[in-house]
Amino acid sequence: xxxxxxKKPENIVYQRPALLNGNHMHYCPxxxxxxxxxxxxxxxxxxxxxxxxxxxxxxxCAVFAYNxxxxxWIEAAHGRAPAVATAVKRLNPDRMVFTYQxxxxxxxxxxxxxxxxxxxxxxxxxxxxxNGIYGMTGGQMxxxxxxxxxxxTSPYGRRIDLNxxxxxxxxxxxxxxxxxxxxxxxxxxxxAVRKTKAAIKQAFxxxxxxxxxxxxxVVSTCNSGWKMTPVQANDWMVEHMFKKYPIxxxxxxxxxxxxxxxxxxxxxxxx
Amino acid sequence: xxxxxxLMKGNEAIAHAAIRYGVDGYFGYPITPQSxxxxxxxxxxxxxxxxxxxxxxxxxxxxxxxxxxxxSTGKAVMTSSSSPGVSLKQEGIxxxxxxxxxxxxxxxxxxxxxxxxxxxxxxxxxxxxKGGGHGDYHLIVLAPSSVQEMADFVCLGFDLAFKYRTxxxxxxxxxxxxxxxxxxxxxxxxxRTDAEIAEQCPWAVTGRPATRKPNxxxxxxxxxxxxxxxxxxxxxxxxxxxxxxxxxxxxYTDDCDYLIVAFGSxxxxxxxxxxxxxxAGIKVGxxxxxxxxxxxxEAIASMAQRVKGILTVEINAGQMVEDVRxxxxxxxxxxxxxxxxxxxxxxxxxxxALYRDFPEINPxx
Numbered sequence: 001x002x003x004x005x006x007k008k009p010e011n012i013v014y015q016r017p018a019l020l021n022g023n024h025m026h027y028c029p030x031x032x033x034x035x036x037x038x039x040x041x042x043x044x045x046x047x048x049x050x051x052x053x054x055x056x057x058x059x060x061c062a063v064f065a066y067n068x069x070x071x072x073w074i075e076a077a078h079g080r081a082p083a084v085a086t087a088v089k090r091l092n093p094d095r096m097v098f099t100y101q102x103x104x105x106x107x108x109x110x111x112x113x114x115x116x117x118x119x120x121x122x123x124x125x126x127x128x129x130x131n132g133i134y135g136m137t138g139g140q141m142x143x144x145x146x147x148x149x150x151x152x153t154s155p156y157g158r159r160i161d162l163n164x165x166x167x168x169x170x171x172x173x174x175x176x177x178x179x180x181x182x183x184x185x186x187x188x189x190x191x192a193v194r195k196t197k198a199a200i201k202q203a204f205x206x207x208x209x210x211x212x213x214x215x216x217x218v219v220s221t222c223n224s225g226w227k228m229t230p231v232q233a234n235d236w237m238v239e240h241m242f243k244k245y246p247i248x249x250x251x252x253x254x255x256x257x258x259x260x261x262x263x264x265x266x267x268x269x270x271x
Numbered sequence: 272x273x274x275x276x277x278l279m280k281g282n283e284a285i286a287h288a289a290i291r292y293g294v295d296g297y298f299g300y301p302i303t304p305q306s307x308x309x310x311x312x313x314x315x316x317x318x319x320x321x322x323x324x325x326x327x328x329x330x331x332x333x334x335x336x337x338x339x340x341x342x343s344t345g346k347a348v349m350t351s352s353s354s355p356g357v358s359l360k361q362e363g364i365x366x367x368x369x370x371x372x373x374x375x376x377x378x379x380x381x382x383x384x385x386x387x388x389x390x391x392x393x394x395x396x397x398x399x400x401k402g403g404g405h406g407d408y409h410l411i412v413l414a415p416s417s418v419q420e421m422a423d424f425v426c427l428g429f430d431l432a433f434k435y436r437t438x439x440x441x442x443x444x445x446x447x448x449x450x451x452x453x454x455x456x457x458x459x460x461x462x463r464t465d466a467e468i469a470e471q472c473p474w475a476v477t478g479r480p481a482t483r484k485p486n487x488x489x490x491x492x493x494x495x496x497x498x499x500x501x502x503x504x505x506x507x508x509x510x511x512x513x514x515x516x517x518x519x520x521x522x523y524t525d526d527c528d529y530l531i532v533a534f535g536s537x538x539x540x541x542x543x544x545x546x547x548x549x550x551a552g553i554k555v556g557x558x559x560x561x562x563x564x565x566x567x568x569e570a571i572a573s574m575a576q577r578v579k580g581i582l583t584v585e586i587n588a589g590q591m592v593e594d595v596r597x598x599x600x601x602x603x604x605x606x607x608x609x610x611x612x613x614x615x616x617x618x619x620x621x622x623x624a625l626y627r628d629f630p631e632i633n634p635x636x
Binding site: 050052053054063066070071072073077080083085087091092095116 | 334366
């Protein structure tokens with residue numbers, strides 16, 4: 001097959017989703033954000049939700065998400081995305097509303113908004129990028145920073161006696177009656193990317209069907225903040241982050257998987 | 272619902288007026304002395320009739336950010352609180368102003384600082400008129416002095432907010448919120464349809480049809496020259512508001528030798544004092560600013576050309592008096608009288624203050 005043949009539309013097997021515009025991303029090489037952005041663009045296209053989707057961007061590295069995915073966006077104040085999403089969805093119930101938040105945004109300054117939106121069972125999807133660090137402000141400790149992990153505000157490693165324990169906030173959301181789907185995924189391998197895509201798709205579907213709050217945590221790397229190469233960061237994530245934040249479905253009342261029941265994961269049907 | 276005359280509290284009038292105006296959403300959090308707004312809305316269940324969304328948020332922070340989100344979609348949305356709660360809302364108010372979003376915020380003021388008291392006050396004048404949150408912005412600030420104005424200013428506030436794409440605030444004191452008066456409620460207006468919103472608010476974040484580029488509501492701009500342009504655009508809006516929207520009411524100013532400036536409920540107490548003073552042959556007039564921002568600077572400056580002195584009366588430690596002095600620019604003496612801590616001056620105290628500051632009119636001197 002010649003190069004010209006390869007370029008023919010009928011031979012295209014994979015391409016950049018049309019909603020992912022050509023803007024150069026400000027994300028560091030190796031960052032997980034770009035992959036998740038691409039998944040969102042793909043899913044919105046595949047579900048035909050271009051004119052129904054409203055994204056709520058956070059404060060943090062993904063503050064500029066609106067520069068890359070060509071849907072309507074609202075840039076929220078730090079931590080307030082779930083409150084913003086609540087009003088957007090209630091006032092526009094036929095829209096697909098999702099938030100995109102990091103661990104500083106969702107698990108520190110926005111803890112209250114996160115828990116209460118999920119507890120009300122707002123029909124929104126929450127995409128939670130957990131890399132255990134404040135990326136945009138230069139690598140400070142976040143609530144999900146692991147014990148012993150070095151950051152600019154825990155230069156000798158996070159100490160439990162000083163800073164408390166890493167906060168597995170997603171586990172807290174499992175116990176709320178308002179959540180219908182809570183899962184923890186990653187995007188460090190092709191297989192993991194496929195699983196994350198399926199999870200986000202399920203979350204968006206739940207939001208459209210009014211099933212309650214869906215939460216997709218994506219355990220991620222911040223190789224710049226972690227001071228590692230992208231490859232080292234992926235290895236470090238698998239070795240350390242996955243221990244504290246294990247991958248898999250934590251709750252699914254919409255499509256309960258037999259495996260989840262076998263493992264004794266408690267599920268809470270939406271009231 | 273047709274136009275209707277009812278007896279009710281100022282806070283209740285706000286709730287009724289909001290439904291009848293066709294407001295799309297109210298997001299609130301309980302705090303005295305304004306909780307009747309949320310309570311009345313929950314009791315009236317407007318989601319069953321007009322489709323208005325009413326939500327008790329988990330905090331004032333969440334409530335104001337719900338307003339930011341709702342306003343971003345072009346809907347007519349509002350929140351209400353009292354002084355400590357309005358302090359919590361300031362971050363969100365700054366974002367709403369920066370986003371050039373129409374919204375209505377109601378502050379039924381109580382005494383501060385801190386947790387303060389649940390009794391009435393006007394001590395948030397600075398906060399409301401000088402910014403409150405971070406950055407260079409203004410709110411259109413309306414000061415009602417009657418239950419009727421509580422209802423009327425819901426409609427006026429939204430009309431102005433949408434006309435200029437800027438948040439408006441009703442700055443009411445606890446007296447106006449809690450007292451009962453006769454009020455004429457407007458007839459029910461329909462909420463705007465999605466098509467009407469799309470036409471009136473082409474900037475609204477509604478989900479992107481294939482026919483347009485993405486609508487993005489953001490207040491972030493890292494390029495300084497663009498951020499300065501954004502600021503200049505805001506300032507140009509404020510200039511237009513200053514030119515077009517100053518509102519105030521004058522009483523007995525045709526022949527007055529002395530002028531009182533007062534807003535909100537204390538203006539009515541001052542009017543009583545003025546009537547008593549006039550019965551004793553002392554010619555005192557009143558200017559009641561209705562818009563605290565934009566402030567009726569020119570009206571007061573022109574009065575300063577023909578009166579002997581001015582007294583501002585406020586339920587605070589003297590805040591609006593600074594704007595009166597700026598307007599008067601040293602032409603005549605400007606004095607202040609007020610009470611704090613939730614205590615409201617009575618007419619005889621106002622007369623005593625006139626005698627204190629202008630001893631030449633004191634008949635007992």
